[in-house]
Amino acid sequence: FILLNKGTYLDDLKEVFVNGNLVGKLYFNPLTRTWRFRLDYAGAVKLIQENLVPTYMLNPGEKVREGAYLSFKGGYERNQQVVILDSRGNIVGLGRVSSGNRLRVVKLYKVKVVHETSGKPASMSDLYKANEYYLYYLESRAKTFLYIMSTKINRKPVVSYSGGKDSLVTLDLTLSTLGDVELLFNDTGLELPETVENVYEVADKYGLNLNIASAGDAFWKSVVNLGPPARDYRWCCKVCKLVPLAKLIMSKWKGEIVNIVGQRAFESLDRARSPRVWRNKWVPSLLSMSPIQEWSQLAEWIYIYSHGLKPNILYFKGFERLGCYLCPASRLAEFKVVEEIHPELWSRWEEFLLKWAKRVGLPRVWVRLGLWRWLGPSSTKKVLSSTVKKHYDRLIEWQKYYSKWIKPAVKEKKQVVTEDGKYKLIVKLDSNIDLTHITKQYAIFSTKLEYNGNSLKLKLGNGEIVLYRNGVIEVTSKTQKDAIEVTIDVLKVYYRALYCTNCGSCSLWCPLESTRIDSRGIIVNPLNCTGCRMCLEVCPVADVTVEHIVAPLLLDDCRAWKRKTKTRRSVVIGSLKILTTLTQS
Numbered sequence: 001f002i003l004l005n006k007g008t009y010l011d012d013l014k015e016v017f018v019n020g021n022l023v024g025k026l027y028f029n030p031l032t033r034t035w036r037f038r039l040d041y042a043g044a045v046k047l048i049q050e051n052l053v054p055t056y057m058l059n060p061g062e063k064v065r066e067g068a069y070l071s072f073k074g075g076y077e078r079n080q081q082v083v084i085l086d087s088r089g090n091i092v093g094l095g096r097v098s099s100g101n102r103l104r105v106v107k108l109y110k111v112k113v114v115h116e117t118s119g120k121p122a123s124m125s126d127l128y129k130a131n132e133y134y135l136y137y138l139e140s141r142a143k144t145f146l147y148i149m150s151t152k153i154n155r156k157p158v159v160s161y162s163g164g165k166d167s168l169v170t171l172d173l174t175l176s177t178l179g180d181v182e183l184l185f186n187d188t189g190l191e192l193p194e195t196v197e198n199v200y201e202v203a204d205k206y207g208l209n210l211n212i213a214s215a216g217d218a219f220w221k222s223v224v225n226l227g228p229p230a231r232d233y234r235w236c237c238k239v240c241k242l243v244p245l246a247k248l249i250m251s252k253w254k255g256e257i258v259n260i261v262g263q264r265a266f267e268s269l270d271r272a273r274s275p276r277v278w279r280n281k282w283v284p285s286l287l288s289m290s291p292i293q294e295w296s297q298l299a300e301w302i303y304i305y306s307h308g309l310k311p312n313i314l315y316f317k318g319f320e321r322l323g324c325y326l327c328p329a330s331r332l333a334e335f336k337v338v339e340e341i342h343p344e345l346w347s348r349w350e351e352f353l354l355k356w357a358k359r360v361g362l363p364r365v366w367v368r369l370g371l372w373r374w375l376g377p378s379s380t381k382k383v384l385s386s387t388v389k390k391h392y393d394r395l396i397e398w399q400k401y402y403s404k405w406i407k408p409a410v411k412e413k414k415q416v417v418t419e420d421g422k423y424k425l426i427v428k429l430d431s432n433i434d435l436t437h438i439t440k441q442y443a444i445f446s447t448k449l450e451y452n453g454n455s456l457k458l459k460l461g462n463g464e465i466v467l468y469r470n471g472v473i474e475v476t477s478k479t480q481k482d483a484i485e486v487t488i489d490v491l492k493v494y495y496r497a498l499y500c501t502n503c504g505s506c507s508l509w510c511p512l513e514s515t516r517i518d519s520r521g522i523i524v525n526p527l528n529c530t531g532c533r534m535c536l537e538v539c540p541v542a543d544v545t546v547e548h549i550v551a552p553l554l555l556d557d558c559r560a561w562k563r564k565t566k567t568r569r570s571v572v573i574g575s576l577k578i579l580t581t582l583t584q585s
Helices: 041-049 124-130 131-151 165-176 193-206 218-226 235-253 268-274 298-306 332-341 343-360 379-385 387-395 396-405 482-500 505-509 534-538 542-557 569-584
Strands: 002-006 013-019 020-027 033-040 054-055 069-071 081-085 091-100 101-106 157-162 182-187 211-213 259-260 277-279 287-289 412-419 423-429 447-451 455-460 462-468 472-477 515-518 520-523
Touching: 013 041, 020 041, 020 182, 020 332, 033 041, 033 081, 041 081, 041 091, 081 101, 081 193, 124 131, 124 298, 124 515, 131 165, 131 298, 165 193, 165 298, 182 193, 193 211, 193 277, 211 235, 218 235, 218 542, 235 259, 235 505, 332 343, 332 515, 343 396, 387 396, 396 542, 412 542, 423 482, 462 482, 472 482, 482 520, 482 534, 482 542, 505 515, 505 534, 534 542
Parallel strands: 054 081, 157 182, 157 259, 182 211, 259 287
Antiparallel strands: 002 013, 013 020, 020 033, 069 101, 081 091, 091 101, 277 287, 412 423, 423 472, 447 455, 455 462, 462 472, 515 520
16 A cells, blocks of 8 residues: 655655655656655665666775765666665665766665564555544534534535535535535636646535635736735735635625635644634634534545545546646746646746746746745745856845836835924825825825825824825925835735735725725715724735835835734724724614
């Protein structure tokens, strides 16, 4: 029985277990875009016993270290793995043949353990029998949880189904416990055809009503202005997931449902910290819960096998996880599979990436190595970039490509202290400002507007905002913190007007329905806007693009979006809850 376990590496890594022993690791090389296998101790023992691997014996007393080279007279093929033995024939480590009759020591085995097993071939049935009681325990806990929660919460159960194994197991558990439910599918417009087909097949098989929250082509309309999403620049989640889901849930159920999802603690640190029941932070009336929070992937696959469920066919084509096929959280190994089975989809994305790289002055290797998956510097990005030394500086010096990512860019900035002891932050953009974008939204900042065509002034409680048509923005406030935060909010208001994705987030979450989008752009009604700035918090342009690109240029810090002076999201959401309560009373 062979079991693959996900490991940590620059890209994809699978630990290979055979009959209970770790025999080696499969690595996906991001440079060559190929897989390679490296033996571990138990694998070396087995292959030596079967005389299937060459060996190299050290001289008595000879010691080696990882990275060292050993000379030999010949007989090995280049890149061939060779097990290194000491003078007594004990396994020491592993070498790989390089050029010039040299053997490079790639691994010294520190842990030398081989677990004794029966050695008999095992099957999925054997795996199920060995874990039958544990699976019964997990299944019983999940069903008990679903039953108890359903009796406590008098809400319609709706199961989120993505076409993946997590939601498949969750759906089957829910149906066997609660009976009839409705399905909810978030079609981001970036799902692979096999996934969409699986969703419809499952809905038909169980005879369930399928509700689709579709993003349409929102991603492709937005990406031309916002640029490719990244692990630290995920505007796509708001545009393609959050907004379509919220619109459907609020319009059909008014948020008054219990959303049963296939979330597991082992998926990420954030999900490991999540409770089994939680309220959606953007739709406070929506209650979500996960019956499989403590399940492992192995437990899920045993459940799928033992219950005769039909998983998405993509799992048998090389995918470990399913979702948007160009998700920046994916690995190059997964992208290669997408390219192989759907070349037309991948070529469209690759063509866009190459055009964007040219626009921001980055080399083609930025696309080939998947460096677009990180906007700012990261340890993995630096390691991958170091393999192309002539382009390293261009790939890592974020200020240069940030300034070309979105226009206008911050050209100059300075801080001064006024005669009355206030702080003034002066920012100069590299192009003129269309002040009408601010006049349509001024109520976010002030109840008083002074506008003469060339300049615009807004009075604040402890200062003022002045914008000039020539690209200068001046913000005066009592404290330096306030001056910085108000300036960033002014930039958010301006950039979101320039690059509005028409996602509707601002109007959807405005507690007093003060914000709307029409042919004139974003309009904020000064008669009932309270200045809570929720519309900025939920906007993908304001909350992601400005925070992750414009603010770093303003503050000379690529991690400015994590600054301590930033208004915490919890504060804004708290204000939203209060305002929502007041409007409903």
